[in-house]
Amino acid sequence: MADTFTLGGKEFSSRFILGSGKYSMELIRAAVEQAEAQIITLAVRRTNTKENENILDYIPENVTLLPNTSGARNAKEAVRIARMAREIGCGDFVKVEIMRDSKYLLPDNQETILATKMLADEGFVVLPYMYPDLYAARALEEAGAAAIMPLAAPIGSNKGLATKEFIQILIDETDLPVIVDAGIGRPSQACEAMEMGAAAIMANTAIATAKDVPAMAEAFKNAIIAGRKGYLAGIGRVLERGASASDPLTGFLRD
Amino acid sequence: MVQINGKMEKASGVCLLDYLTQAGYNLVGIAVERNEEIVSKADYDKVFLEEGDVVEVVSFVGGGSR
Amino acid sequence: MNCEENNEKKENSFYVDSDKLSEKALEKKHRLENDPSSRTDPFEYMEGMERIDSNIMNQVISQMDSYDYSKYTAQDVLYALQKETCDIEDFKALLSPAAAPFLEQMARKAKLETSKHFGNTVYLFTPLYIANYCENYCVYCGFNCYNDIKRKKLSTEEIEHEMKVIADSGIEEILMLTGESKTMSDIHYIGEACKLAKKYFRNIGLEIYPVNSEDYAYLHECGADYVTVFQETYDAAKYETLHLMGHKRVWPYRFEAQERAILGGMRGVGFSALLGLADFRKDALASALHVYYLQRKYPHVEYSLSCPRLRPIINNDKINPLEVHEKELCQVICAYRIFLPYIGITVSSREQEHFRNGIAKIAATKISAGVSTGIGDHESKYTGTEEANSEGDEQFEISDGRSFDQMYADMSNEGLQPVLNDYVYV
Numbered sequence: 001m002a003d004t005f006t007l008g009g010k011e012f013s014s015r016f017i018l019g020s021g022k023y024s025m026e027l028i029r030a031a032v033e034q035a036e037a038q039i040i041t042l043a044v045r046r047t048n049t050k051e052n053e054n055i056l057d058y059i060p061e062n063v064t065l066l067p068n069t070s071g072a073r074n075a076k077e078a079v080r081i082a083r084m085a086r087e088i089g090c091g092d093f094v095k096v097e098i099m100r101d102s103k104y105l106l107p108d109n110q111e112t113i114l115a116t117k118m119l120a121d122e123g124f125v126v127l128p129y130m131y132p133d134l135y136a137a138r139a140l141e142e143a144g145a146a147a148i149m150p151l152a153a154p155i156g157s158n159k160g161l162a163t164k165e166f167i168q169i170l171i172d173e174t175d176l177p178v179i180v181d182a183g184i185g186r187p188s189q190a191c192e193a194m195e196m197g198a199a200a201i202m203a204n205t206a207i208a209t210a211k212d213v214p215a216m217a218e219a220f221k222n223a224i225i226a227g228r229k230g231y232l233a234g235i236g237r238v239l240e241r242g243a244s245a246s247d248p249l250t251g252f253l254r255d
Numbered sequence: 256m257v258q259i260n261g262k263m264e265k266a267s268g269v270c271l272l273d274y275l276t277q278a279g280y281n282l283v284g285i286a287v288e289r290n291e292e293i294v295s296k297a298d299y300d301k302v303f304l305e306e307g308d309v310v311e312v313v314s315f316v317g318g319g320s321r
Numbered sequence: 322m323n324c325e326e327n328n329e330k331k332e333n334s335f336y337v338d339s340d341k342l343s344e345k346a347l348e349k350k351h352r353l354e355n356d357p358s359s360r361t362d363p364f365e366y367m368e369g370m371e372r373i374d375s376n377i378m379n380q381v382i383s384q385m386d387s388y389d390y391s392k393y394t395a396q397d398v399l400y401a402l403q404k405e406t407c408d409i410e411d412f413k414a415l416l417s418p419a420a421a422p423f424l425e426q427m428a429r430k431a432k433l434e435t436s437k438h439f440g441n442t443v444y445l446f447t448p449l450y451i452a453n454y455c456e457n458y459c460v461y462c463g464f465n466c467y468n469d470i471k472r473k474k475l476s477t478e479e480i481e482h483e484m485k486v487i488a489d490s491g492i493e494e495i496l497m498l499t500g501e502s503k504t505m506s507d508i509h510y511i512g513e514a515c516k517l518a519k520k521y522f523r524n525i526g527l528e529i530y531p532v533n534s535e536d537y538a539y540l541h542e543c544g545a546d547y548v549t550v551f552q553e554t555y556d557a558a559k560y561e562t563l564h565l566m567g568h569k570r571v572w573p574y575r576f577e578a579q580e581r582a583i584l585g586g587m588r589g590v591g592f593s594a595l596l597g598l599a600d601f602r603k604d605a606l607a608s609a610l611h612v613y614y615l616q617r618k619y620p621h622v623e624y625s626l627s628c629p630r631l632r633p634i635i636n637n638d639k640i641n642p643l644e645v646h647e648k649e650l651c652q653v654i655c656a657y658r659i660f661l662p663y664i665g666i667t668v669s670s671r672e673q674e675h676f677r678n679g680i681a682k683i684a685a686t687k688i689s690a691g692v693s694t695g696i697g698d699h700e701s702k703y704t705g706t707e708e709a710n711s712e713g714d715e716q717f718e719i720s721d722g723r724s725f726d727q728m729y730a731d732m733s734n735e736g737l738q739p740v741l742n743d744y745v746y747v
Contacts, residue, residue: 134620138620168406172406173617173620175617234400235404248425248428249425249428249429249432249679249682249683250424250425250428250648250651250679250683251679252675252676252678252679253647253648253651253676253679254647254673254675254676255646255647255648
């Protein structure tokens with residue numbers, strides 16, 4: 001049986017979601033190819049009439065576009081951006097990102113829940129970027145999210161799984177796919193998140209800022225596959241050091 | 256005057272389709288919002304800009320992290 | 322002895338005919354016992370039974386139906402034991418026969434999980450039976466309507482007297498029980514008992530016939546905050562052959578009782594299968610998954626599991642829990658604890674002193690003390706005075722008759738910290 005996961009009725013075999021920021025157009029193409037990514041995120045911005053280069057020309061046909069709502073500071077703005085993204089005409093996936101803090105760029109869970117509800121009601125496939133909080137995750141599930149995207153560390157920080165314990169709780173307690181987003185700086189960190197049972201990894205800065213972009217995209221791809229296989233295989237036994245010498249606990253049993 | 260992508264333009268009474276073409280927009284990869292409402296692509300030729308309109312013309316750019 | 326005989330599965334024989342039953346009553350009883358077509362459809366809700374929209378039952382049943390415990394190996398068990406979080410597959414391995422040789426390791430892991438969530442505390446409570454009238458014919462139960470026992474329903478004055486006696490002994494948490502008779506113990510009677518209990522106890526639980534959510538809301542207003550309903554067995558086909566008559570026959574209405582109690586505003590709900598009635602591994606799986614899925618749906622609620630085994634009753638001293646020996650019971654309780662580290666686990670006086678002392682150190686968090694399953698006999702039991710004739714008979718034979726004081730001392734001597742209540746009503 002193929003190991004796939006489903007978002008909004010679409011089945012994906014690649015568990016690597018690639019961000020397309022901070023690259024030249026040519027490098028985006030190379031990165032997507034080496035990553036074998038099936039989902040790529042995009043932002044919505046005012047159209048520049050001077051440069052007629054369209055990013056869509058650099059993204060392979062069969063890749064699902066995941067526009068984000070970056071720039072939104074509240075639910076209403078996120079909904080407006082999502083509607084514009086859908087109107088451009090590349091499907092109804094949307095990654096809700098709402099930040100009201102320009103220093104750390106941390107997502108605002110409350111506004112994100114509101115936006116998720118409004119967009120899901122309008123038929124969007126909503127993937128909210130969130131701070132890994134169990135109550136927020138449940139509210140997002142209730143609101144109709146297709147997956148949740150908790151942050152591993154502050155965006156662009158490359159610090160890895162700073163929120164590991166909390167992401168594990170989300171993986172254990174919600175029925176939605178958990179896509180670890182933001183802060184993943186190295187292939188080994190992506191691998192670790194997959195070993196924990198994450199459904200997918202979203203990364204951008206780590207690849208875009210590497211010395212060799214296509215090579216790093218490939219390294220992430222392999223790390224994600226390795227982590228997923230490790231998860232499915234069942235992480236092995238860690239030997240406990242030192243024997244416990246106390247009396248048996250079950251010595252009292254009779255019949 | 257009409258505010259288009261932040262700039263004040265003398266475009267009152269102009270058909271939206273004509274404006275976009277003349278301004279050099281590639282109609283394929285854009286979306287238009289007029290006074291916070293989406294204008295569907297099929298309606299570009301039916302919409303005439305009015306005094307005080309606020310218009311946003313957007314398209315996709317690379318994004319995923321800031 | 323031939324092979325066939327040897328392999329024959331042991332069964333309890335439950336049917337007992339009282340010589341006080343009329344010929345007509347006997348005839349009806351025998352028909353119910355011997356002719357399945359004379360019994361009602363256990364899946365059909367009776368008039369007045371609330372239906373709720375819930376998928377919990379389907380989730381539990383499909384897991385239980387597909388559970389083949391013979392396929393699990395020692396390796397699966399060892400894998401489950403070394404993991405940080407135990408998932409459904411791991412739990413299935415821990416409940417399987419393959420886990421039997423690893424009981425000590427399971428107990429160690431269970432103890433660790435218990436101490437993470439509860440430290441070394443153990444909660445003490447006592448049950449108070451206020452009536453034993455029953456309209457059901459559940460073949461294994463001492464209260465069943467065909468069983469020839471002394472019936473009794475306490476008056477308000479008698480209830481209050483019992484409560485005083487119990488409260489004077491030092492107990493702060495009470496579990497009130499009735500037989501399942503809506504006519505003899507109606508909801509207002511139980512509500513009044515709750516109001517009285519508020520005067521004497523800090524924490525009030527109920528174990529009564531399943532009711533609708535509005536009735537649970539009423540009982541919550543009266544002061545109750547915890548509701549326990551035993552499903553007895555999650556094997557609906559087996560259930561049908563054991564609960565031959567009465568509203569208890571409706572299996573899905575009973576299954577949904579805890580969810581209705583939650584909707585009615587109760588803080589906590591308790592669950593259990595009566596081990597020994599059907600395949601205990603499947604019943605244990607279903608009991609825990611019933612909690613597991615409800616916890617995901619209603620994460621704010623407190624959950625607890627009990628682990629009763631079949632016991633002898635008045636007029637039938639042969640009833641026993643078949644293949645569920647102490648080792649198997651211990652395995653089930655340890656597996657519960659490892660799979661659901663945060664839940665309360667109650668071990669009742671159906672078990673003997675040595676077992677309750679041992680299991681309290683591993684996984685149990687709640688132990689009853691000063692127990693009587695009869696009606697209105699606390700004073701005679703607590704003070705050692707002679708039994709009055711006006712008391713009602715017991716539901717089952719208890720195995721651990723320790724008083725509250727004795728239990729408090731014993732638990733302390735075992736290195737545990739007895740807790741009398743840890744609760745606020747809001």
